[in-house]
Amino acid sequence: MGTTTSAVLAKSALWDFGIQWGMWAISSALQTERFYDATGSGTFIYLALQSYQWGSSVKTKRQKVQTSLVVIWALRLGLFLMSRIFADGVDKRFNHVRDNPKVFLIYWTVQGVWIFLTLLPTLILNSEKNDVQVGTRDYIGWGLWGLGMFLEVVADRQKSAFKADPSNEGKFINSGLWSVSRHPNYLGEILVWSGLYLSASSVFSGWQHVGVLSPLFVYFLLTRVSGIPLLERGGMKRWGSDPNYLEYIKNVPVLFPSLW
Structure with missing residues (x-):
């Protein structure tokens, strides 16, 4: 492992968990979760920009694009989540x-792990001195990022508009993107980080391909831990006796839309 990469990863981890645990102390004292999502998004932005500065003095086009796409994603997500919690009042x-300070600390620590592993390809890329000409792999990767962002933004807006309509009170959304996937926003999230790994991997060699943990971890987290399982259980608890909902989950895929 190169010295520069080691330093960037070490500093990123220290700042990442330092920020999460510092904000945990403040949030625990105030017994509020209002800072949680903003801290997560802000840490993504900070580490993306700092790793860009900590790396080689010669910046590549791939590093500039990668860092910019992470910042755009984090700004969008952060603003969306903050507006939602201020509208709802609680999470x-x-x-x-x-x-419960001890359990609360686990949540903040998990957020730190999520940030570090998800950003891994970007941290490695921004510390990499070697460069190759931008090519097909990059354009496919950036295209996946664009498709993922489109799905996230449109799905979130469709769901927000659906919930804002009083006539939909107590109903589940099954229109728009939600008519072809039960979790289109999560599909978008997986595509975003898969695309960023794909582009960054253009200059990876050997151990650096550990960056593939980013999309794999995002997929695991959303499909096995905190995303889809919680929402699916909540949906069954709320609408499990509704024939329309049972028909919906029978015919609409959980994540990837059917191609036939």
Whole structure:
């Protein structure tokens, strides 16, 4: 492992967990989760920009594009999540947690792990001195990022508009992108980080391909841990006796739309 890469990864990890644990202390004292999502998005932006500065003095086009795409993604997600929590008042994920410092610390630590592993390809890329000409792999990767962002933005807007309509009170969304995937926003998230790994991997060699942990971890987190499983259980609990909902989950794929 090169010295520069080691230093960038080490400093990124220290700043990442330092920020999460510092904000945990403040949030735990105030018994609030209002800073959680903003801190996560802000840390993504900070580490993307700092790793860009910590790396080689000669910046490549791939590094500039990669860093910019991470910042754009983080700004969009952060603003969306902050507006949602200020509108709702509370985040149900933290019920029975915000007043338990030890359990609350686990949430903040998991966020630190999520940030570091998800950013891994970007951190490695920004510390890499070697460069190759931007090519097909990069354009495919950036295209996947664009498609992923499109799915995230459109799905979130469709769901927000659906929930804002009083006539939909107590109903589940099954229109727009939600008519072909039960979790189109999560599909977008997976595509975003798969695309960024693909482009960054253009200059990876040997151990650096550990960066593939980024899309794999995002996929695992969303499909096995905190994303889809929680929402699916909540959906069954709320609408499990509704024939229309049972028909919906029978015919609409969980994540990837059917191609036939």
